[in-house]
Amino acid sequence: MMKWLLALAGALALAACGENSSGELVEAVDPNGDDGSTTREQGIQVDVRYETLDNGLRVVMSRDTSVPTATVAVYYGVGFRVEPQGRTGFAHLFEHLMFEGSENLPGGTMTNLIYNAGGVQNGSTRYDFTNYFEVVPNNALEAIIWAEADRMARPIIDQENLDAQRGVVRNEVFVNVINQPYGGWIWIDLPMLANENWHNAHNFYGDLADLDAASLEDVQSFFDTYYSVNNAVIAVVGDIEYDETMAWIVEHFGTIEPGPALPPLDISEPRQTEEKFGTIDDPLAPQPALGFAYHMPERGSPEYYAMAVLDQLLVQGDDSLLNQRLINEEGYASGVFGGINLLGNMYNYNGPMLWSVGMIHDAQYDRDTIMATVDEVIEQLRTEEITQEQLDRSITKLRSQFYGIVDSGTRFGLIDLLASFALFDDDPSRINRIEAGFDQVTPELVLATAQEYLRPTNRSVLVVRPVEDDADETETE
Incomplete structure (x- = not known):
């Protein structure tokens, strides 16, 4: 909650501005202004390149040369709302499982790859998506695209990883909710009171009994259903070349086989x-x-x-x-x-x-x-x-x-x-x-x-x- 409040306060403190197609911030001037004053044009214009690969992966790119870095994010269409009943906290648990690396980047290898390149990384689970993102110098971009493709195609899903990450999530629940005054009062308990549809009204962080009951078969089934390439978006923003970046994405993601169609889900509220x-x-x-x-x-x-x-x-x-x-x-x-x-x-x-x-x-x-x-x-x-x-x-x-x-x-x-x-x-x-x-x-x-x-x-x-x-x-x- 405090992070959200600080971020919002910082955002409101910034002056309004426009943006040109290269991503640089500019102050828009009304050429018809008699007094030379500045006015807002219609306004933010981000240069966006958007394509969909044959396997269903959606690709978004935007070029901004102001800083020689690139930000890469992979978003999966799985968040708190899609969890099946009896598996509360499963999306959050799986965020941690996927964060632990992949077949070619086990353990902390992916983290070391990013940090040794001078970059940073993070991930999160929200209502409607799970995301992973990295910010790296642009000369490390292809390596990060390859690493994200390896995580998507070959994550480490085994009993050792499940037990370890279940323990991490259990600890988070105790530290952030159970042993905290007010706990999840405003962001867990209030939605549970206000909403009628279970998918909008359950304990998003996870009931400990549900987390403990999760089997390796449950985890593999969850991955096969929701973490497919055709339920994902990769976005790359920064000091990039469009054709080169697209070629890397096609090379590393294009061979991943699509998964089955997602099961129907009703999240509507009366x-x-x-x-x-x-x-x-x-x-x-x-x-x-x-x-x-x-x-x-x-x-x-x-x-x-x-x-x-x-x-x-x-x-x-x-x-x-x-x-x-x-x-x-x-x-x-x-x-x-x-x-x-x-x-x-x-x-x-x-x-x-x-x-x-x-x-x-x-x-x-x-x-x-x-x-x-x-x-x-x-x-x-x-x-x-x-x-x-x-x-x-x-x-x-x-x-x-x-x-x-x-x-x-x-x-x-x-x-x-x-x-x-x-x-x-x-x-x-x-x-x-x-x-x-x-x-x-x-x-x-x-x-x-x-x-x-x-x-x-x-x-x-x-x-x-x-x-x-x-x-x-x-x-x-």
């Missing part, structure tokens, strides 16, 4: 029509906490962009409406946080999503008192149009955040959006149309969106209650 309430007793929590969430509009819809404006107005920054009222005026807590997709950003998911808000508050205030104040703030947005000034300020902040993602020093923000849009939409050039979505938002659309999506009957409220015993069950009303 329209929520009644407010939900839940309570968690937490013996480690020094103070009570409160979180609430509303179901989001469909990603990419006009209402989705309007909801992003509402997020800016309500919770992003010290001047946000909820921060001003709950913190500065009422003094319920020392801070409030929230946003769209707390496990990523508002762009890199593909399915039902929540807009969530949370705070750790003083014990003298109860749920009903705090939520009555929240309702006063939100109902004003549901009954009155915001001003054009409020809209313009919110969209400026959204552009700044978007530019901050795209212009991250490792280029990971850019490659993350390109790979996500290729994986979800078969259209990585969608990145060049994000700003057009914000341009369509009007005060009237913001009002209509607030009326539908910020209604109390679309809300779930979760309380964390400090206790002195070991109770950890979630109660629902």
